Amino acid sequence: KNEVEQSPQNLTAQEGEFITINCSYSVGISALHWLQQHPGGGIVSLFMLSSGKKKHGRLIATINIQEKHSSLHITASHPRDSAVYICAVGSSNYQLIWGAGTKLIIKP
Amino acid sequence: KAGVTQTPRYLIKTRGQQVTLSCSPISGHRSVSWYQQTPGQGLQFLFEYFSETQRNKGNFPGRFSGRQFSNSRSEMNVSTLELGDSALYLCASSLLTGPGELFFGEGSRLTVL
Numbered sequence: 001k002n003e004v005e006q007s008p009q010n011l012t013a014q015e016g017e018f019i020t021i022n023c024s025y026s027v028g029i030s031a032l033h034w035l036q037q038h039p040g041g042g043i044v045s046l047f048m049l050s051s052g053k054k055k056h057g058r059l060i061a062t063i064n065i066q067e068k069h070s071s072l073h074i075t076a077s078h079p080r081d082s083a084v085y086i087c088a089v090g091s092s093n094y095q096l097i098w099g100a101g102t103k104l105i106i107k108p
Numbered sequence: 109k110a111g112v113t114q115t116p117r118y119l120i121k122t123r124g125q126q127v128t129l130s131c132s133p134i135s136g137h138r139s140v141s142w143y144q145q146t147p148g149q150g151l152q153f154l155f156e157y158f159s160e161t162q163r164n165k166g167n168f169p170g171r172f173s174g175r176q177f178s179n180s181r182s183e184m185n186v187s188t189l190e191l192g193d194s195a196l197y198l199c200a201s202s203l204l205t206g207p208g209e210l211f212f213g214e215g216s217r218l219t220v221l
Contacts, residue, residue: 040214041198041214041215042212043200048210086151088151095156095166096141097153098150098151098153099150
């Protein structure tokens with residue numbers, strides 16, 4: 001079993017839909033990162049959180065430390081949100097353990 | 109403020125050759141970490157440097173090495189290239205070591221023939 005599991009692996013939705021991507025982990029963490037990777041490779045850090053909830057525009061990230069689970073939500077999804085979303089957890093020695101990513105396609 | 113710069117962006121090598129990739133972090137950032145991304149394996153951590161010292165190392169063979177200079181620029185080297193080394197190599201910089209926001213470069217895409 002991987003230490004960081006993301007679900008779903010692939011997600012296709014219509015423009016405007018509410019999107020949820022999940023991340024479960026089995027190790028003790030110092031922080032959890034959500035990142036976005038567009039075709040071509042560039043990775044952008046969306047959130048880094050260790051408790052509670054963070055919001056940036058249409059993106060919301062939550063984390064439940066007790067349940068070792070985090071979710072990334074996208075409200076009013078748009079085709080430009082199409083990307084791979086990656087969850088990564090910082091372990092006790094700060095080394096990042098990466099999820100496999102969720103490929104999101106938003107159709108107009 | 110300039111972002112993280114990786115060079116070269118694309119390169120093609122043959123088996124047995126060696127390659128050096130460069131990463132210039134955001135000005136003021138002292139931590140640089142390197143990752144390998146392949147379609148089958150996803151992102152894999154290679155190593156992290158902070159103030160010219162390797163702080164963490166992933167599970168890669170000794171053919172993969174790196175270093176960091178006093179200006180925080182980092183290089184990684186892969187010797188005796190194998191076909192399986194074909195990948196996107198990404199570097200990320202952060203202000204300090206430890207849990208902090210990461211800023212990624214565009215990556216260096218290596219193809220080994």
